[in-house]
Amino acid sequence: MIKKFTFLCKPEVIYGQNSITQLPEVVKSLGGKKLLLVTDRNFSKTETFTRIKKLLKEKSIEYVVFDNISGEPSTETGDECALFGKNHNCDIVCGIGGGSTLDTAKAAAVLITNGGSVHDYQGLDKVPGPGLPKIMIPTTAGTGSEVTFTAVFIRRAEKKKGGINSKYLYPEVAILDPLLTLTVPQNITASTGLDALCHAIESFISKKANFLTEPVSLSAIKLIMENLPPAYKNGSDIKSRESMLYGSFLAGVCLANAGVTAVHSISYPLGGVFGIPHGIGNGLLLPYVIEFDIPEIAPKLASIYDYIYGHSEKKDIEKAEVFISEIKQMLKRFKIPRLKELGVSHEAFHSLAEDAIKVAVPIENNPKPITVLDIIKIYQAAF
Numbered sequence: 001m002i003k004k005f006t007f008l009c010k011p012e013v014i015y016g017q018n019s020i021t022q023l024p025e026v027v028k029s030l031g032g033k034k035l036l037l038v039t040d041r042n043f044s045k046t047e048t049f050t051r052i053k054k055l056l057k058e059k060s061i062e063y064v065v066f067d068n069i070s071g072e073p074s075t076e077t078g079d080e081c082a083l084f085g086k087n088h089n090c091d092i093v094c095g096i097g098g099g100s101t102l103d104t105a106k107a108a109a110v111l112i113t114n115g116g117s118v119h120d121y122q123g124l125d126k127v128p129g130p131g132l133p134k135i136m137i138p139t140t141a142g143t144g145s146e147v148t149f150t151a152v153f154i155r156r157a158e159k160k161k162g163g164i165n166s167k168y169l170y171p172e173v174a175i176l177d178p179l180l181t182l183t184v185p186q187n188i189t190a191s192t193g194l195d196a197l198c199h200a201i202e203s204f205i206s207k208k209a210n211f212l213t214e215p216v217s218l219s220a221i222k223l224i225m226e227n228l229p230p231a232y233k234n235g236s237d238i239k240s241r242e243s244m245l246y247g248s249f250l251a252g253v254c255l256a257n258a259g260v261t262a263v264h265s266i267s268y269p270l271g272g273v274f275g276i277p278h279g280i281g282n283g284l285l286l287p288y289v290i291e292f293d294i295p296e297i298a299p300k301l302a303s304i305y306d307y308i309y310g311h312s313e314k315k316d317i318e319k320a321e322v323f324i325s326e327i328k329q330m331l332k333r334f335k336i337p338r339l340k341e342l343g344v345s346h347e348a349f350h351s352l353a354e355d356a357i358k359v360a361v362p363i364e365n366n367p368k369p370i371t372v373l374d375i376i377k378i379y380q381a382a383f
């Protein structure tokens, strides 16, 4: 029997090598006359970005470039990008880059039409109306921001991260061109890939997982587990880059529909207070949160094992342990630091855990109820 579920399919997705060449047509099909092109400082200096600007010029598409993004964006970065787009009378937005860039572009699109600042809209359903049309082009295989309704910003003064979560943040079109991911450095391949792995696993074990998301999450987990190590080892291996971009997209679709769980909540304050990158924070916590969840999810973890490694007669708990140990080995191979190496001290655990429990939606999605004390133990395990 199929239980009741809802599933939102957005945006239009254009996937494939050289699909970037379709950008001018997409801008025109959305009625854009002046494009706000959002990227980061590094990508704006690449030959690929020069080629993209040439594509737009050849089709007479007017654009301005905002590239004042480095690292995870602050609320000020989002506001600055929106003001820039508004001052240049942009009527369509395109983000090209990693999750930080795409989040900034998505937020700018709704700020330009609605006014206000990022800070006003952090939370759930606070954006009053639609934004400008949005085209998202990821250059990393990780955040899934190209297919989600979320944009995350750091409130520097408070040292806290907060997401704008609104249906108006869904992009209209996502262009997924694996060739754009070939030059991502090894450490970013690892951290963004681990974020995608978290989206895939967390959406699979989430209380909101459903009949449609579960098989998609499983596919994403297998794609990422099998292709992240070769993509890390050899960045120009196009086959693994293709599978990673496809896998992170699937994981993003499941994240948008089934949510994430405690890994993301517990990682959030590590980013806000200690500046630990999102993918690193999630990755280093992942095995310890799943270990905590085992009593509720051993059969699910066993089904991941069967799907990846083939069916065996092992007990569910044994399969779960093998899967978790595979993740731990991957973290070692990618040289993902432990909390102590990132400057987090024991003394900080309590206040971090108090902040983490307030990231309420993923906490509620977690398959096993979790307390502040449990979270402190998880930080300890990842120390």
Ligand SMILES: [Fe+2]
Pocket: 143, 195, 198, 199, 264, 278, 282
């Ligand atoms: Fe994430």
